[in-house]
Amino acid sequence: MTRTSSGSRCKGSIPRSLAVVLSLVLIAALLVCVHAQSAYDRLSACRYAEKYWNKVCSDGYFFADSETPSMFGAGEPVPTDEEGFDCAHFVSCCIGSEPNQRAGGLDVPSRTLTYGEPGAQRLVNWLIGQGASHVASISAMMPGDVVAYDVDRNGWIEHVALYMGDGLVTAHSISRYSGWNPKSEADIVLLHLPGPYTQPPGKLDLDWIGWAITAIVLAGLLGIILATTHH
Secondary structure, three states: OOOOOOOOOOOOOOOHHHHHHHHHHHHHHHHHHHHHHHOOOHHHHHHHHHHHOOEOOOOOEEOOOOOOOEEOOOOOEOOOOOOOOOHHHHHHHHHOEEOOEEOOOOOOOOOOOOOOOOOHHHHHHHHHHOOOEEOOOHHHOOOOOEEEEEOOOOOOOOEEEEEEEOOEEEEOOOOEEEEOOOOOOOEEEEEEOOOOOOOOOOOOOOHHHHHHHHHHHHHHHHHHHHHHHOO
């Protein structure tokens, strides 16, 4: 009778050392993919601003007053008969991950019915806590950075806008997409958010590619596990 050695491997199985190496490579690829998904997407932030600068944000809310947001409906024209207090909410949606339409991808915290931070000063404080840095001039800004205004020069930020590049800003309350022309009596805080600005070669939306790579990596890991445990 011929006995099979207990140390023999099944035909087609992967050596455990090779499986470990392949697993580490796939895990590294997955981490890179996750990082790419979570990094600040300046281009998407600006595209969101271009779409909603004169419309109600994708969560459907608009701050007509400073206390309670009103449901107007996503994409509806912003009110023109009142100035409103929607600036920080708008910038939050531009730079953040509003569930109905992900934009810049940051995880801006919410404390009201709306997405994001509705207070301009609190939003600036949060951004600084996330690594945003002060810059000296508008020429040092990148698309997707944030412009903050201390209108009364009292040490408190009352207004924020998204910088679009080429000297342009977008904002709600009053809604605008225009050249940067601050009032001389206001103190300006220019905030540069971490992350580069990369203009893609085309209009291809890369979100689905990232998720496809994630699925492939997970499938590869599952295949390795099955190959090393199958007898």
